[in-house]
Amino acid sequence: MSFANYKIALKDSVEEFTKKLFYALFDEDYCEQNKSRIEQLFIEITETLAIENREELWGVYQGTFKEIRQKLDLDAIAFERYDPAAKSLEEIYLAYPGFHAIAVYRLTHELYKLRVTTLPRMMSEYAHGLTGTDIHPGAKIGASFFIDHATGIVIGETTVIKNHVKIYQGVTLGGIQVKKSLADVKRHPTIEDNVTLYANATVLGGNVTIGKNSIIGANVSITESVQEGSLIINESGNKVLTRNR
Numbered sequence: 215m216s217f218a219n220y221k222i223a224l225k226d227s228v229e230e231f232t233k234k235l236f237y238a239l240f241d242e243d244y245c246e247q248n249k250s251r252i253e254q255l256f257i258e259i260t261e262t263l264a265i266e267n268r269e270e271l272w273g274v275y276q277g278t279f280k281e282i283r284q285k286l287d288l289d290a291i292a293f294e295r296y297d298p299a300a301k302s303l304e305e306i307y308l309a310y311p312g313f314h315a316i317a318v319y320r321l322t323h324e325l326y327k328l329r330v331t332t333l334p335r336m337m338s339e340y341a342h343g344l345t346g347t348d349i350h351p352g353a354k355i356g357a358s359f360f361i362d363h364a365t366g367i368v369i370g371e372t373t374v375i376k377n378h379v380k381i382y383q384g385v386t387l388g389g390i391q392v393k394k395s396l397a398d399v400k401r402h403p404t405i406e407d408n409v410t411l412y413a414n415a416t417v418l419g420g421n422v423t424i425g426k427n428s429i430i431g432a433n434v435s436i437t438e439s440v441q442e443g444s445l446i447i448n449e450s451g452n453k454v455l456t457r458n459r
Contacts, residue, residue, distance in 0.1 A: 224262055228336040231255040236317055239283050240307055263332050271328060278324040285357065289316050292358040296380055312361030315347035322351035353402075370402035372420060377407045384414035390437060406442070
């Protein structure tokens with residue numbers, strides 16, 4: 215019996231690439247010392263994955279790094295603003311797993327937009343293992359995004375998250391059905407501006423929208439759209455109450 219060769223050791227190269235790219239975003243000296251190695255890794259990985267136009271893709275991808283850094287600086291400011299435990303921006307860049315997860319997401323999302331296959335998923339799974347946060351590269355996430363504690367968060371491929379959204383540990387933004395026939399359909403929810411989703415909240419369904427300025431309390435499960443400015447909490451007996459704020 216013969217088996218297909220999937221070159222699993224490529225995971226090591228992707229880990230190195232992701233780590234060095236993440237560091238290079240925030241440290242100019244490190245970037246200067248490692249930029250050749252980062253490019254080399256990209257070319258080697260994409261060649262192994264049989265991706266064409268590798269040099270051209272790298273040039274286009276490089277062109278997104280400044281914008282990615284600008285977005286991440288806004289994310290870091292949101293962390294400092296919303297987390298009372300944050301003592302400085304430096305602490306967020308160096309120590310916050312939620313920020314690390316968002317950084318790798320923003321790097322993978324640009325590759326996803328360039329229709330690079332497999333590599334962005336491998337990068338996101340590396341970050342998932344480090345941070346406990348699973349963000350699909352295809353998700354669309356706006357400015358000033360805040361993740362607190364990170365662990366157990368799942369954000370599906372067709373999720374749309376707009377600006378100034380805050381989510382806490384254990385939140386799932388997922389689909390109701392898992393069918394291959396739905397691969398090209400919006401399966402995951404839309405979260406409008408200024409929404410807060412507290413720990414272990416679950417929002418399921420591609421037609422579900424959480425209206426802007428809403429608060430979704432801990433342990434609430436939602437499968438229908440929520441109007442703007444709502445407060446939804448889980449009280450005794452798991453009864454969900456909706457209140458206008």
